[in-house]
Amino acid sequence: MEAAILVLHVLVAIAMTAFILLQQGKGAEMGASFGGGSSQTVFGAAGATSVLTRITAVLAAIFFVTSLTLAIYARQNAQSYGVLPEIQAAEEAAASKPVGDVPAAPSAATQPAGDIPATPAK
Secondary structure (H helix, E strand, O other), X not given: OHHHHHHHHHHHHHHHHHHHHHOOOOOHHHXXXXXXXXXXXXXXXXXXXXXXXXXXXXXXXXXXXXXXXXXXXXXXXXXXXXXXXXXXHHHHHHHOOOHHHOOOOOXXXXXXXXXXXXXXXX
């Protein structure tokens, strides 16, 4: 289900980008009103903007819903597959070790006297 929503999300993003690029900018309206040929379009003189705007709005709404759905899926997967359970398990394993397994620090008797310089006498 998550893969299908992800594919839909990508397709909607591509379609929304295409429809946004098809729309005319605000500067193109003045030239079109002086006989720029927009009355001969498929949608009519003013129909293209409203249809493209509506399609873009619907695609934006679908994009918003798929984004929220994918975020919910990601949160559920992060809770079940996160690193926090592994860290807690390692801490519990370290706390459950008996004290006898910890090696002791080497004593002064086991170290050779030649390696450690003597402190100067006062």
